[in-house]
Structures are given as structure tokens and as C-alpha cells.
Amino acid sequence: MERHHWIHQPWVKAEDMDAYDPKSLLVVTTGSQAEPRAALNLASYGGSHALKLSKEDVLLYSAKVIPGNESRVMKMLNRLTDLGPKIVMGKDAGLHTSGHAYHDELEEVLQIVKPQHFLPVHGELLFLKEHELLGRSTGIKHTTVIKNGEMLGVSHLRNRKVLSNGFVSLGKQDFKLMYSDGDKAFGTSTDLCIDERFRIASDGIIFVSMEIFRPKPASPQSGLKGKFKITTRCLWLDNGRLLDALYKAAHAALSSCPLNCPLSHMERMVSEILRKMVRKYSGKRPDVIVVASENTTVGFSEEVINRHMSLVDYEKTRPENPEREAEESIPEVMRTTPDDATTSSNGESFFSPDLHQPKTLDHFWESFKSPTAVKIARIVNASAQGNKPKLGKISIIDKDSSTSAPAPAKSSRKNKWKPEEIKSLIQLRGEMNEKFQTVKGRMVLWEEISGSLLKQGITRTPAQCKSVWTSLLQKYEESKKDEENMRTWQYFSAMDSFLSCEGEMATK
Known part of the structure; x- marks a missing residue:
């Protein structure tokens, strides 16, 4: 660069720039490719301590945009234009010549x-x-x-x-791309889980916490029940509709599990159902992490409050402040705590102790505003304290019914399989073993087995049949390793009669 006669000193320190007239300064700076820490890029954000641009300045962009940097360079130039300086650039300006040889x-x-x-x-x-x-x-x-x-x-x-x-x-040499994640983490894409991060960012992730309530011997509860907390990240919830569907699918998956199945089986079943449901709903394949724990001390709230039943004509008078009385009368099993409220990725809080409860806290408290719901809560609270509440006339009706009529008592059907039912299931599954080896859509076969059981007077859903068979198959594999179990387990010979043949065919 030629030294002009009007420059008294060839160089000026950056910290002394403020002492000179801006019109007498020529500033050579870095940042032609919008590098993050370069002075010109920082000046476009107003974050450079040394370089401040105004409307009186002229910016000579003496550079050529390197392919691949077009987007960020254009964003930087837009920010600089917004600050007001005149920008001179382009081939016609005669400012740039290539540094590469021709x-x-x-x-x-x-x-x-x-x-x-x-x-x-x-x-x-x-x-x-x-x-x-x-x-x-x-x-x-x-x-x-x-x-x-x-x-x-x-x-x-x-x-x-x-x-x-x-x-x-x-x-x-087999070279691999190495990534630097901050100041400490460094390694290959596998070490830093790069692919997994991209997948979660694209498809989302679902965390499910389950508190399992198994029915006690003298309890009228039939089937497994659970309290769920579902949290999602990076997942479109469709204004809460998808989250509501997730709760329903989780309860349906849990109810299809056998009463004595291990927690790991419940986790796997819920995880598979939720993943398939989200894929059908939005086309995404999120990671689903399910953690189940068993509660053996507290009874399930459905034994006391059922959404299909309501109490009417309890008292003639309406309470002065039903919302406050309801909140004070909620039993400990039903109280919400900060841990019970799960915040989703769209900022809405959801609470679902079971399938029959509202899915938002506002709706949860709204359900206690009616006088009838207040009286139910009082009854529950009095029962929990060991006090016998004073009852007037009580009629139990279905919530969808418009007239008050006594509801017939329903006998609670146990979900536990009887030995005869299991033997029938094993026999039907063995007869269709060849079809299970060739047909891809196996749920159709389980529907056929469920229909055959129904003809024998056994009412079981295809999902229940599949779940019980999975448990039997796991028990069978464990029993093969222990001679004592082979002799004592009553279903081993029935299952081994066709599963052993299947193993021999695979060996041949």
C-alpha cells in the first residue's frame, strides 16, 4: 500500500483511534469471510471495542466471498448496512485481485x-x-x-x-473426523454421539415415569394401573393433543400387561406403543425412555373416584367456596406437587395420575368446582382419616346419563390368566407356529388366536395374548438353563413340544 503524504504516522494503535479524526483514518481489519471473532463481524453486531461504524464511514470490501461462506457473509453485510456506512464492493470497483496464481x-x-x-x-x-x-x-x-x-x-x-x-x-491411513465440543470434549462422532444428537433434534425424545399399582388380593381393582408423568423435548405436540394421546396410549399399553409381569416388560411395552403411536401421528421416530417403579403401599385412587360414576343429591345446600374446600379436601394420593407437574416442550404443564384425570392443571382444579365433586372429595378425605361421613340420599349414576337411577353392581373381573386359559393359548400358538415364522404382520395372527379363545369362552384381547406369550417365552428360555425348572414348571413340556422342533430345524 502506498503511503500518502497526508498521513503523518504510518501506524496508529487501535486503542488510540478515538484521538484522531475519523476522516483521516484508514482502518485495515479482518473479517471478510464473517469469521465469528473477527473485528468486522463483531463491529456488525456493535460488539467491537476498537471499531465503531457510523453513517459517515466508507467500507471498502476488498475481498471475494469464498464458496460456502455466502450465507454468513451476506448476513454480516446486512448488519453493516443497517448501521449506515457506505459499502463499496464488487468487480467493477477494482478493489480485489485474486491471491491465487492463474x-x-x-x-x-x-x-x-x-x-x-x-x-x-x-x-x-x-x-x-x-x-x-x-x-x-x-x-x-x-x-x-x-x-x-x-x-x-x-x-x-x-x-x-x-x-x-x-x-x-x-x-x-484410516483417518476419522475429530470434533471439538467446547473446551474439554474431543473425539470422533461416535465418542460425542453426534448422530444421536441430530436424531433427537430431528425426531425428539420422550421421557416417561410410571408408578405401578398392582391389585391387592382383596382389592376390586382389575388389571394394572399406573400414575404417569410424560415429558417431551423437540417434539410437536399439536396444542396438547399429542400429549393427551400419549397418556391414553401409555395406559392402554400398561393395561395389556399381565399382572405378574416384571417392570422391564412394562417399560418395553409402553416404549414400543408410544414410539409407534408418534410415528403414525406425526411421522417422527422419537427416542422413548421409560422408567417404572412399583408402589406397594398406597392404593390406587380409582378405587375411590371413578370418572364414570358421580354422586348426586348429596346435600341440598351449595358450599360458599367450593374450589377452596375442594383443594383442602383432596386426599394425599391425589394432591399435586411440583414434581407431579410435568412441563412439556411447548411450555404447558400437564398432570395425569391416571387415565381418568384431566390432562391440565387448570382442568384438574376445574373439575372440583362443582358441588358434587366437592362432596366426593369430602367423602374421600373422611375415609382417609378414618371418619365415617354422614350421608344423606346418595344416588350413583353414570355421568353420561341424564336421569338418576341406581347403577347395577358390576363384578370386577380379574385380569389374571387361569392355567386352563394359558394351556389353550399355548396350544393355539403351537398350531400356528409355522404361520408366525412366515407372516410379517403377526398381529393378525394374534387376533385369530384371540377369536379362537373367545369361542372357548375365554375373553382375551390380541395384545393380552401377545404379552402373556412373551412372558411364557422368557420363562421357557430361563427354564431350559435349569433342570429343576424344567421338571417343576407346568408349561415347559407343552411349549417344548414345538419350540424344540423349531430349534432343530434352525440348526439343520
Whole structure:
């Protein structure tokens, strides 16, 4: 750069710029490619302590945008334009010349140096090949192009000269891309779980916490019940509709599990159902993490409050403040705590102790505003304290019914399978074993088995049949390793009669 006569000093320290007239300063700065920490890029944000731009300044963009940087460079120029300086750029301005040599210049260099070996190493593969052809056109015998990881060798020096018959391949190194995640984490994409991060960011993740209530021997409860807390991240919830569907699917999956199945089986069943449901709902495949714990001390709230039943005509008077009385009268099993409220990715809080409860806290408290619900809560609270509440006339009706009528008592059907039912299931599954090995849509076969059981007077859903069979199969595999279990387990011989043949066929 030529030194002009009006500059008294060739250099001015950055910290002394404020002492000079801005019109007498020429500032050379970095940041032509919008590098994050470069001075020009920081100035576009107003974050540079040394460089401040205003409407009186002129910015000479003496650079060419490198391919791949177009987006961030244009964003930087937009920010600079918003600050007000005049920007001069482009080919017609005559501000920039390439720092790379042209074809004729490269040819001239090769003719002057006259190397025995020529190996282009800078640029894309297309340009490297063109550069190699240029070297051969100048008379160089030994030219080649290598890729990342390939190693070449040449002859040793002899009498200060290289006598070579060309390049010698020395093999190839298996290089991997290394990532730096902050100041400490460093490694390959597998080490830093890069693919998993992208998948979660794209498809989302679901966390499910289950508190399982198994029915006690003298309890009228039939089937497994649970209290769920579901949290989602990076997942479209469709204004809460998807989350509501997740709760319903989780309860349906839990109710299909056998009463004595292990917690790991419940976790696997709920995880599979939720993943399939989300895929059908939004086309995403989120990671589903389910953690189940069993509560053996507290009875399930459905034994006291059932959403299909309501109490009417309890008292003639209406309470003065039903919402406050309801909140004070809620039993401990039903009270919400900060841990019970789960915040979803769209900022809404959801609470679902069971399938029959509202899915939002507002709706939860709203359900206690009616006088009838207040009286139910009083009854529950009095029962929990051991006090016998004073009852007037009580009629139990279905909530969908418009007239008051006594509801017939329903006998609670146990969900536990009887030995005869299990034997029938094993027999039907064995008869259809060949179909299970060939048919892909196996749920159709389980529906057929469920229909066959119904003809025998056994009412079981296809999901229940599949779940029980999974437990039987797991028990069978465990029993094969223990001779004592082989003798004592009553279903081993029935299952081994066709499963052992299947194993022999697979071996052959």
C-alpha cells in the first residue's frame, strides 16, 4: 500500500483511534469471510471495542466471498448496512485481485523449477487433476494426485540428487473426523454421539415415569394401573393433543400387561406403543425412555373416584367456596406437587395420575368446582382419616346419563390368566407356529388366536395374548438353563413340544 503524504504516522494503535479524526483514518481489519471473532463481524453486531461504524464511514470490501461462506457473509453485510456506512464492493470497483496464481503463471513456475516429482496438494479433486495435467504438459514425468490418508514415497538422495523411477505407494491411513465440543470434549462422532444428537433434534425424545399399582388380593381393582408423568423435548405436540394421546396410549399399553409381569416388560411395552403411536401421528421416530417403579403401599385412587360414576343429591345446600374446600379436601394420593407437574416442550404443564384425570392443571382444579365433586372429595378425605361421613340420599349414576337411577353392581373381573386359559393359548400358538415364522404382520395372527379363545369362552384381547406369550417365552428360555425348572414348571413340556422342533430345524 502506498503511503500518502497526508498521513503523518504510518501506524496508529487501535486503542488510540478515538484521538484522531475519523476522516483521516484508514482502518485495515479482518473479517471478510464473517469469521465469528473477527473485528468486522463483531463491529456488525456493535460488539467491537476498537471499531465503531457510523453513517459517515466508507467500507471498502476488498475481498471475494469464498464458496460456502455466502450465507454468513451476506448476513454480516446486512448488519453493516443497517448501521449506515457506505459499502463499496464488487468487480467493477477494482478493489480485489485474486491471491491465487492463474494457469499461465503456474505453468511458468513449473518451467522455471523443473521438478522431478510433482504432487498437487491444494484445492478440490477436480482442480488437482487439472494441475497434474498441467505438470505433465511441461515435461514432468512423475506426477500424481493422492487423497486423504494415502502415503507416497520417493527414492533417497544419492550424490545430492534424487534418482527416482516414480512414486511408491506406502499404504493408507484410516483417518476419522475429530470434533471439538467446547473446551474439554474431543473425539470422533461416535465418542460425542453426534448422530444421536441430530436424531433427537430431528425426531425428539420422550421421557416417561410410571408408578405401578398392582391389585391387592382383596382389592376390586382389575388389571394394572399406573400414575404417569410424560415429558417431551423437540417434539410437536399439536396444542396438547399429542400429549393427551400419549397418556391414553401409555395406559392402554400398561393395561395389556399381565399382572405378574416384571417392570422391564412394562417399560418395553409402553416404549414400543408410544414410539409407534408418534410415528403414525406425526411421522417422527422419537427416542422413548421409560422408567417404572412399583408402589406397594398406597392404593390406587380409582378405587375411590371413578370418572364414570358421580354422586348426586348429596346435600341440598351449595358450599360458599367450593374450589377452596375442594383443594383442602383432596386426599394425599391425589394432591399435586411440583414434581407431579410435568412441563412439556411447548411450555404447558400437564398432570395425569391416571387415565381418568384431566390432562391440565387448570382442568384438574376445574373439575372440583362443582358441588358434587366437592362432596366426593369430602367423602374421600373422611375415609382417609378414618371418619365415617354422614350421608344423606346418595344416588350413583353414570355421568353420561341424564336421569338418576341406581347403577347395577358390576363384578370386577380379574385380569389374571387361569392355567386352563394359558394351556389353550399355548396350544393355539403351537398350531400356528409355522404361520408366525412366515407372516410379517403377526398381529393378525394374534387376533385369530384371540377369536379362537373367545369361542372357548375365554375373553382375551390380541395384545393380552401377545404379552402373556412373551412372558411364557422368557420363562421357557430361563427354564431350559435349569433342570429343576424344567421338571417343576407346568408349561415347559407343552411349549417344548414345538419350540424344540423349531430349534432343530434352525440348526439343520
